[in-house]
Amino acid sequence: xAIVNGCEFPDDLLYFVERTQMTWxxxxxxxxxxxxxDPAQTRAGKILHVRIKPAxxxxxxxxxxxxxxxxxxxxxxxAPVSGVVLEANTEVEKDPGLLNTDPYGRGWIVRLRPTxxxxxxxxxxxxxxxxxxxxxxxxxxxRCMRCQA
Amino acid sequence: xxxxxxxxGPEGKRILMIMxxxxxxxxxxxxxxxxxxxxxxxxxxxxxxxxxxAPELLRKGAAEKVPLKKGGNLKMFIDMARENGVKFLACAxxxxxxxxxxxxxLIEGVQLVGSATLADLALEADSVIxx
Numbered sequence: 668x669a670i671v672n673g674c675e676f677p678d679d680l681l682y683f684v685e686r687t688q689m690t691w692x693x694x695x696x697x698x699x700x701x702x703x704x705d706p707a708q709t710r711a712g713k714i715l716h717v718r719i720k721p722a723x724x725x726x727x728x729x730x731x732x733x734x735x736x737x738x739x740x741x742x743x744x745x746a747p748v749s750g751v752v753l754e755a756n757t758e759v760e761k762d763p764g765l766l767n768t769d770p771y772g773r774g775w776i777v778r779l780r781p782t783x784x785x786x787x788x789x790x791x792x793x794x795x796x797x798x799x800x801x802x803x804x805x806x807x808x809x810r811c812m813r814c815q816a
Numbered sequence: 817x818x819x820x821x822x823x824x825g826p827e828g829k830r831i832l833m834i835m836x837x838x839x840x841x842x843x844x845x846x847x848x849x850x851x852x853x854x855x856x857x858x859x860x861x862x863x864x865x866x867x868x869x870a871p872e873l874l875r876k877g878a879a880e881k882v883p884l885k886k887g888g889n890l891k892m893f894i895d896m897a898r899e900n901g902v903k904f905l906a907c908a909x910x911x912x913x914x915x916x917x918x919x920x921x922l923i924e925g926v927q928l929v930g931s932a933t934l935a936d937l938a939l940e941a942d943s944v945i946x947x
Contacts, residue, residue: 687899718858725820734857739886741854742900751820782820 669797672804674705674811676797677771681790683747684799692747692790701747702775703766706804709811712737714763719755719777726750728786733776748786750779768813827859832941838869842882845873848947849893856900865934867907871915874906874926898925905929
């Protein structure tokens with residue numbers, strides 16, 4: 668686990684960092700689990716609503732798979748790779764605060780089946796991801812904190 | 817639903833938001849931009865049309881001077897709406913006759929249009945929301 672500006676970045680994850688997007692991806696067999704990173708949840712603030720595309724929805728890379736609202740931020744969560752939604756996390760839809768309190772655990776958002784597997788190789792790993800995050804955290808002056816439930 | 821279906825929600829629909837409030841009433845400025853940002857994130861084609869005193873909000877440096885009760889100022893919400901892809905159109909007549917704003921005084925990405933455009937947009941939109 669790497670920690671930068673108080674933001675945690677687990678070593679075993681892949682990362683999608685483009686424009687306003689900072690999401691993580693965990694490879695689980697044929698599927699991928701996707702969620703918001705620590706700096707993404709910090710930037711959003713206490714998340715009040717999340718809407719996730721239902722299972723079966725096909726999405727291209729960079730198209731929204733969910734929308735998140737916090738009262739101070741409203742935006743999309745983009746698909747890190749092209750794929751089909753296998754499962755939306757209904758727990759997080761009922762309790763969006765999980766995105767803040769447990770972003771790498773119970774706060775996951777969707778499971779995807781990638782339809783363009785080479786895109787997975789384009790996701791950032793370890794040192795490459797960390798270097799990119801360091802730039803963004805510095806630029807946007809982000810220090811991570813976890814809202815209490 | 818078939819195993820691989822395109823999204824079947826609001827994606828691709830069009831919403832026109834008509835904005836008439838300017839910096840004279842800060843409490844009425846934030847929600848339209850926030851809502852527009854959210855709609856755009858939902859892949860709704862979202863256009864905000866600014867007329868009467870509303871174009872004042874798009875004057876360079878103006879949003880930073882609109883304080884919000886929740887803290888901060890209006891600029892972050894305008895930026896968020898733009899980042900999410902909301903289109904900003906300003907009424908040329910309002911800019912010229914009411915606000916005294918020239919095109920070069922407006923923030924980047926704002927298009928000046930005539931009143932007839934409002935009629936076209938309203939007729940083409942799936943829904944029109946007025947603030």
